[in-house]
Amino acid sequence: MTAQSIFLLFLGGLVPLMFIAYIIGKNKALKMIQCGHKTHSQATQYGWFSALYTGLPVILVMVAGVLASLFGVDAIPKPMLIVVALVVGVVALLVIQKSITKDTKARDNIESLIKGVLLFATFISVLTTFGILFSIVFEAFHFFQRESFWHFITGTQWDPDTAFLEGASRDASMAAAAKFGAVPIFAGTFYITFIAMLVAVPLGVLGAIFMSEYASSKIRNTIKPLLEILAGIPTVVYGFFAAITVAPILVNLFAKFGLSASYESALGAGIVMGIMIVPIIASLSDDVISSVPQKTKNGALALGMTKAETIKFVTLPSAMPGIIASVLLGVSRALGETMIVVMAASLRPNLTWNPLEDMTTVTVKIVEALTGDQEFNSSLTLSAFALGLILFVVTLVINIISVQTIRSFHKKYKISTL
Amino acid sequence: MKNDYFYIPQIEKRNAKAKRFHILVSSAIITTMAFLFFFLFTIIKEGIPAFKQSYIQVDIEITQELVENPYAINATLDKDIAKFISRSWTRSLPSQIEKNPDWIGKTVSLSALTNADVDQYLKGNNHKLSQDQQQKLDKMYEDGIIEFKFNKIFFTTGDSKIPENAGFFSAMVGSVLTMLVTMLIAVPIGLMTAIYLEEFAPDNKFTQFIEININNLAAIPSILFGLLGLAIFINFFGVPRSTPFVGGLTLALMSLPIIIVSAKAALKTVPESIRQAGIGLGLTKWQITRDHVFPLALPGMLTGSIIALAQALGETAPLIIVGMIAFVPDASTSIFNAATVMPAQIYTWSGMPEGMYIEKTSAAIMLLLGVLLSLNAIAIYLRKKFQPKW
Numbered sequence: 112m113t114a115q116s117i118f119l120l121f122l123g124g125l126v127p128l129m130f131i132a133y134i135i136g137k138n139k140a141l142k143m144i145q146c147g148h149k150t151h152s153q154a155t156q157y158g159w160f161s162a163l164y165t166g167l168p169v170i171l172v173m174v175a176g177v178l179a180s181l182f183g184v185d186a187i188p189k190p191m192l193i194v195v196a197l198v199v200g201v202v203a204l205l206v207i208q209k210s211i212t213k214d215t216k217a218r219d220n221i222e223s224l225i226k227g228v229l230l231f232a233t234f235i236s237v238l239t240t241f242g243i244l245f246s247i248v249f250e251a252f253h254f255f256q257r258e259s260f261w262h263f264i265t266g267t268q269w270d271p272d273t274a275f276l277e278g279a280s281r282d283a284s285m286a287a288a289a290k291f292g293a294v295p296i297f298a299g300t301f302y303i304t305f306i307a308m309l310v311a312v313p314l315g316v317l318g319a320i321f322m323s324e325y326a327s328s329k330i331r332n333t334i335k336p337l338l339e340i341l342a343g344i345p346t347v348v349y350g351f352f353a354a355i356t357v358a359p360i361l362v363n364l365f366a367k368f369g370l371s372a373s374y375e376s377a378l379g380a381g382i383v384m385g386i387m388i389v390p391i392i393a394s395l396s397d398d399v400i401s402s403v404p405q406k407t408k409n410g411a412l413a414l415g416m417t418k419a420e421t422i423k424f425v426t427l428p429s430a431m432p433g434i435i436a437s438v439l440l441g442v443s444r445a446l447g448e449t450m451i452v453v454m455a456a457s458l459r460p461n462l463t464w465n466p467l468e469d470m471t472t473v474t475v476k477i478v479e480a481l482t483g484d485q486e487f488n489s490s491l492t493l494s495a496f497a498l499g500l501i502l503f504v505v506t507l508v509i510n511i512i513s514v515q516t517i518r519s520f521h522k523k524y525k526i527s528t529l
Numbered sequence: 530m531k532n533d534y535f536y537i538p539q540i541e542k543r544n545a546k547a548k549r550f551h552i553l554v555s556s557a558i559i560t561t562m563a564f565l566f567f568f569l570f571t572i573i574k575e576g577i578p579a580f581k582q583s584y585i586q587v588d589i590e591i592t593q594e595l596v597e598n599p600y601a602i603n604a605t606l607d608k609d610i611a612k613f614i615s616r617s618w619t620r621s622l623p624s625q626i627e628k629n630p631d632w633i634g635k636t637v638s639l640s641a642l643t644n645a646d647v648d649q650y651l652k653g654n655n656h657k658l659s660q661d662q663q664q665k666l667d668k669m670y671e672d673g674i675i676e677f678k679f680n681k682i683f684f685t686t687g688d689s690k691i692p693e694n695a696g697f698f699s700a701m702v703g704s705v706l707t708m709l710v711t712m713l714i715a716v717p718i719g720l721m722t723a724i725y726l727e728e729f730a731p732d733n734k735f736t737q738f739i740e741i742n743i744n745n746l747a748a749i750p751s752i753l754f755g756l757l758g759l760a761i762f763i764n765f766f767g768v769p770r771s772t773p774f775v776g777g778l779t780l781a782l783m784s785l786p787i788i789i790v791s792a793k794a795a796l797k798t799v800p801e802s803i804r805q806a807g808i809g810l811g812l813t814k815w816q817i818t819r820d821h822v823f824p825l826a827l828p829g830m831l832t833g834s835i836i837a838l839a840q841a842l843g844e845t846a847p848l849i850i851v852g853m854i855a856f857v858p859d860a861s862t863s864i865f866n867a868a869t870v871m872p873a874q875i876y877t878w879s880g881m882p883e884g885m886y887i888e889k890t891s892a893a894i895m896l897l898l899g900v901l902l903s904l905n906a907i908a909i910y911l912r913k914k915f916q917p918k919w
Contacts, residue, residue: 218813219813221815222813222814222815225815226725226729226814226815228721229721229722229724229725229729230725230729232717232718232721232722232725233721233722233725233726233730233739235718235722235785236718236719236722236739236742236743236746236785236786236789237739237742237743239746239757239782239785239786240742240745240746242757242761242782243749243753243754243756243757246756246757246760246761247753247756247757247760249760250760313557314557314560314561317553317554317556317557317558318554318557318558318561320554321554321555321557321558322558324554325551325554325555326558334558334562337562337565338561339905340565340902341561341564341565343839343840343843343901343902343905344568344843344898344901345843345844345845345872345897345901346843346845346846347843347845347872347873347875347876347879348572348843348872348875348894348897348898350876350879351875351879351890351891351894352568352571352572354879355575355879355887356571386561386564389561390561393561417543417544417546417547418547418551419546419547419549419550419551420543420546420547422550423550440748443748443750444750446750447749447750447751447752447753448750449750449751449752449845449846450845450846450872450876453846453849453876454876454879454880474750474752474846477752477756477850478752478846478849478850481755481756481759481849481850482849482850482852482854487764495756496756496760499752499753499756502750502752502753503749503750503753506748506749506750507745507749510745510748510749511745514744514745514748
């Protein structure tokens with residue numbers, strides 16, 4: 112039986128059962144009201160109460176059964192599971208019918224059930240965080256059992272070829288031992304991020320100043336949507352653009368100066384990544400700069416400052432924490448950005464200061480390690496989780512700092528957003 | 530002027546400086562906009578030609594033998610013309626004959642798909658044709674034997690290793706299936722979480738912890754969600770790889786925090802007085818939320834959800850990790866079959882060496898951007914039209 116037909120069968124049993132429960136509960140309450148009793152809740156609420164509490168055990172039994180078979184407890188036949196669940200439902204229905212009296216707090220019970228369901232939904236979102244944390248930490252731990260952590264963060268050679276052979280179940284006894292020194296990868300990541308920031312910070316912050324201080328509302332209303340378009344372009348598209356258009360332009364440009372640039376240079380990936388981050392920095396900084404009180408600016412203008420001086424000496428210093436926070440958010444985006452570097456940067460770990468050479472990043476290595484035909488338990492696959500752990504920790508710390516900074520900034524100026 | 534009472538020291542210099550600053554900030558925004566237009570211009574310029582495809586008029590004598598071995602037509606045709614025809618078209622000949630059984634025994638004039646080199650030459654791109662072949666093609670184009678038609682293949686077929694036969698359809702279907710899974714999981718859970726946190730949750734340490742957690746989750750690099758999907762869904766729960774189901778689950782987790790944050794913001798805009806009026810009338814929390822707060826916040830919540838889904842639609846990195854870059858020639862019909870999605874197809878094509886894939890990639894990007902922009906436009910329209918003003 113397919114999952115689909117099981118689901119349909121299940122619904123086909125559950126919905127009528129709950130409907131019957133609703134009718135019975137409501138009628139019982141109506142009868143009590145007709146007899147002159149003063150019931151605690153309204154008749155429909157008794158209906159809902161009996162329907163919901165009939166359905167709840169059915170769903171719980173079903174979920175428990177599915178989970179049990181997932182975890183390898185002797186696979187329970189699905190039709191039997193459905194029958195059992197529905198029988199439990201009928202029993203629950205009978206019990207509830209008996210228990211409904213004029214003092215039954217149907218309304219309060221509905222309330223607490225719904226609150227429970229909402230709380231359950233909330234737990235799923237929290238579980239996601241822990242899911243990420245545990246899955247990555249767990250696999251990274253496996254990796255560090257095999258390779259030394261110290262070598263991982265200080266070694267300058269990344270050469271997992273033997274691990275690749277082992278992972279592909281081939282004989283690797285002849286080859287040299289695999290080396291997992293991730294320094295060149297980290298260096299490449301930070302270097303490309305640095306180049307991206309060289310592009311994004313001036314363009315983003317100056318653009319934000321223009322929008323909040325100089326632009327008329329008409330210009331603002333045209334530029335904002337355009338920036339949103341720029342922010343909404345998928346990164347795979349930026350990557351394609353970097354690889355097909357920007358890289359050849361850069362190579363030709365530097366060839367004119369007699370410099371040879373790689374088609375997968377850090378510069379090309381960095382520039383395009385910078386452009387991608389401009390709208391993030393610009394819109395956040397714009398919010399921050401706009402929220403500096405007009406009074407402060409007026410005070411400066413009244414003292415005879417020019418507009419530019421007001422911005423430089425009054426507005427920007429007040430907004431500085433917020434601007435720094437937005438730049439930090441941009442940095443964390445750049446560190447975790449994947450598609451642009453996968454398509455426009457190279458696979459070769461390369462420790463160099465020359466931005467025209469090719470470099471690789473953490474995200475590229477993660478993608479490379481996980482897209483081959485590797486066994487899940489090979490060192491190469493696990494190295495991706497070790498890299499992911501470092502990425503997770505670094506971006507998390509940056510995010511926490513930047514969110515705290517923005518929050519304290521907003522508190523200072525008593526703005527209640529975020 | 531020195532004796533002027535209103536004299537401000539070095540005013541000319543300072544004004545000039547202010548003007549320079551104005552120019553500086555304007556140039557920042559102009560540069561950004563210039564990049565955007567340059568980008569759109571390049572993509573459109575590269576992508577437009579992909580919407581037409583050259584076809585060549587050939588007369589073929591249809592025999593029963595062709596049904597078994599369609600490549601036999603290469604012997605009957607002019608040597609050069611045979612080289613111009615796409616292999617994929619020849620391969621599809623038997624099924625064409627099956628559809629038109631009355632063709633057998635007659636000579637039919639058919640419009641055959643040309644191969645990538647011919648198409649690229651006629652569009653003025655890189656090709657591998659000899660001087661002779663080029664002249665021949667020029668002549669045939671002038672005579673109208675070769676003509677451009679709307680590229681139906683691009684919209685009706687899946688991926689192919691033969692560039693002229695590669696289409697975007699299966700990727701579009703894959704994206705729709707994946708987005709369905711994402712939407713059905715992320716939107717209800719996201720909205721429920723937001724309602725709990727805004728309306729029901731007591732203001733204690735635990736709630737604060739959840740809120741901080743969700744805010745941080747929204748800024749985690751998307752590729753890490755791919756690692757989660759691989760380690761937990763595929764490796765632990767045994768969900769089949771490369772399927773819209775696992776891709777949709779992964780994207781759902783990714784868009785959850787974004788949906789929650791925007792839905793919370795929408796709930797916050799509903800004035801407190803409405804809730805207090807409900808309490809005054811003796812309604813329960815759930816009754817107030819269901820009948821008053823939720824309907825009022827719904828436009829804002831929908832806007833946020835649509836924007837989050839649009840972001841998920843353009844996401845590639847986590848899907849690559851869970852294997853959604855499979856080679857999928859036929860559109861999949863179930864969420865448990867291997868599929869590819871639009872951005873992943875763009876990624877695969879961009880790595881292909883043949884020139885024709887460049888224009889197909891650009892055209893695919895145009896389609897993807899079109900979908901994303903219209904989704905965002907719908908979201909903004911919804912907000913403008915239905916958002917109540919207080």
